[in-house]
Amino acid sequence: MMYNYLKFEKRDEIGILSLDRPKALNALNEEVFKELTCFLESNDVENIRVLIITGEGKAFIAGADIKAMQEYSPQNAYDFSETGKRVFDLIANLEIPVIAAINGFALGGGLELALACDIRVASEKARLGLPEVNLGLIPGFNGTQRLPRLVGAGNAMYLMMLGEGITAQEAYNLGVVQKLSEPELVLEDSIKLAGKIAGKSPNALRLVKEMVREGLEMGSKDAGKMESKEFGRLFKEDQKEREEGVNAFLEKRQPNW
Ligand code: CO8
Secondary structure (H helix, E strand, C coil): CCCEEEEEEEEEEEEEEEEEHHHHCCCEHHHHHHHHHHHCCHHHHHHHCEEEECCCCCCCEEECCCCCCCCCHHHHHHHHHHHHHHHHHHHHHHCCCCCEEEEEEECHHHHHHHHHCCCCEECCEEEECCCHHHCCCCCHHHHHHHHHHHHHHHHHHHHHHHHCCCECCCCCCCHHCCCCEEEEHHHHHHHHHHEEEHCCCCHHHHHHHHHHHHCCCCCCCHHHHHHHHHHHHHHCCCCCCHHHHHHHHHHHCCCCC
């Protein structure tokens, strides 16, 4: 599939998806969401073990396309918000780990996309924030829900009410970002991290992701039960990855998943 606003490259078992609309700082519009949906539902994601999402040029993503939104009716705005949520849920629900390699500005909807990823690596020079309140808007792609689940209500309110970009170091201190990189090494460091993760049991990675994602929507007792159930299920005879992982450890060799 040919994309206008996306670039995809595969390095071994790692996929690198770049938002490629640098003149508009990779701002998200309906066309970008269409292409992202196509990509996320394609075979490309089935054939990799870890996906990295990054941006071309000086921005990761500077938000939803403000120019396109200017003409929106309430129904258009509602639909756009729902479309964005569907796309970000596709990212969050992928069975493989997803790393956001934040090479520059991650603002508004751009930060919301990064929040739908599992891990965020950021350039020390990146700025991150939710500037919607400056436009009389609120985050509309689930940011009001994902951010407090990640960093707590106080830190989320701080970012959403401040409406200013914060430095990558501040974002790291708040727990929005998990790893900082020198600006020219963001992608390389993300690939290294992806490579380490790609060596782990794909089934275990899928389950970790599912337990965290589902668990955040449940009470802790029910979530704990769900975890025990899945842990027990791993000891069924058909669970080859668990068998291989344990055997490899005992035989002092690398597992072959
Ligand atoms: N949308 C559309 N175009 C954009 C956007 C954007 N979000 N951000 C930048 N651009 C464009 C600029 O207009 C400019 O275009 P042109 O060359 O044609 O004038 C080009 O990208 C380069 O930008 P700048 O010249 O402004 O670059 P600077 O380095 O001077 O500044 C900034 C970079 C600080 C990132 C600045 O561009 C900026 O403040 N951008 C807007 C950031 C922002 O407010 N983002 C939040 C948008 S709202 C949002 O995301 C809500 C999500 C929920 C939507 C819910 C659905 C209804």
